[in-house]
Amino acid sequence: MAARPDIEELFTTQVAFVWRSLRHFGVREADLEDQTQEVFVIAHRRYTTWDGEHPRAWLYAIARRCSAAYRRRAHRRHELPVDAVPESPSSSDPAAGLELDRLDRALSAIDEDKRTVFVLFEIEEMSMRDVAQTVGCPVQTAYARLYAARRELASLLEDER
Incomplete structure (x- = not known):
């Protein structure tokens, strides 16, 4: 410990x-x-x-x-x-800024519970045990929310193309 x-x-x-x-x-x-x-x-x-x-x-x-x-x-x-925080003016790659905007829009369309699990696990790189404790649910529920968030995010990003 x-x-x-x-x-x-x-x-x-x-x-x-x-x-x-x-x-x-x-x-x-x-x-x-x-x-x-x-x-x-x-x-x-x-x-x-x-x-x-x-x-x-x-x-x-x-x-x-x-x-x-x-x-x-x-x-x-x-x-x-x-809904989306504008990129800082120091961003030198406009294409990356557009991709981040797409991702922000897609993330904001996902249910808050699923989005929270997704952000903590995928972006903040927390363990699933810590994610589950943070959001106050069983580990299996957190995994289910992560799976659903990934599926919805993929669908939203594909629809936006």
Whole structure:
């Protein structure tokens, strides 16, 4: 069993993961830094109650709740989160940008439960056991959601051609 990371090490090793997770949850680019900070403020506050296992799963759950609160606040302020975050102007390959846009549109069309499992397993490279724990379902259910997400994603991407 690995040693429990201190809060600074947790931040250093997981900040990029939290940022990407919040982005996948629809937090606007302009608000990502603030929301990432919010996740780690909550993590710091709850650090003593954390069992020290599965840091990504623990931070992902916090990020999910923070992004949900963010979207509720945005709704009350009559702000609308965007479906796809525009690529940064530094992108030198326009074709890659178009492919990422296609993938973002297809991912956003998939049910949230399936999309979450797909992103955590395929993009974030979490183990299926950690994915299942993060989303709060049995491992076999997580595998079923992954299979369904892959099938739907392939179909959506094929239809878009």
